[in-house]
């Protein structure tokens with residue numbers, strides 16, 4: 001049974017890793033152009049078709065001036081997918097004793113449907129987080145609005161998730177690095193999508209780096225040139241992993257990601273061949 005919720009601290013902030021569904025996923029073919037034997041060995045598995053634990057994860061940060069949710073999961077649709085915890089993010093938040101109206105800020109790493117699903121409970125219904133301001137990269141928001149993407153179903157899902165927030169004046173865009181609230185800074189990591197953003201959390205000298213989909217698995221932080229088929233710009237995606245790894249080492253940051261199973265935390269150590277993941 002996968003874990004659906006776990007809390008840990010970064011300085012005087014409390015971070016809750018919350019799942020909106022923890023499926024098992026066949027990783028066969030996940031990385032473009034990488035021999036299955038290479039990545040199965042790196043992942044410590046013997047059969048390329050063996051499913052790997054996956055997660056549609058979000059993070060709730062409390063204890064600072066603002067209560068912040070990073071990404072909003074797959075949303076109601078996840079509840080129909082028959083996966084453990086699918087579509088239960090709002091329950092996970094409630095279990096922490098946090099009201100939806102206590103969430104001041106939602107930050108999106110990007111606007112794929114598994115990251116903005118709970119922005120609205122269902123089409124036409126009221127806002128899920130009635131007082132929150134939603135931060136998203138301007139480049140990311142613009143990308144999904146392009147007319148030539150009108151017929152793409154995933155694009156339509158993202159637009160539906162953002163439209164009522166835009167209409168209510170609750171969307172704040174940013175370019176590059178922005179300190180969204182004290183200690184939480186955006187780190188541009190384009191490639192997976194054009195405005196993809198990772199997040200750096202700092203408190204009392206401790207740092208947490210939340211990769212977003214710049215890394216789907218810790219092994220990705222060792223093999224920067226492994227490109228998931230879902231990345232829109234492979235070269236930028238690789239460059240962003242270089243940048244993330246360097247930043248993690250510079251800050252001695254603990255690293256986690258929304259698609260890492262709960263609770264996966266580690267640091268990167270610089271070694272001769274590049275970087276090595278060290279579980280924390």
Ligand SMILES: [Zn+2]
Pocket residue numbers: 112114115213259
């Ligand atoms: Zn994702």
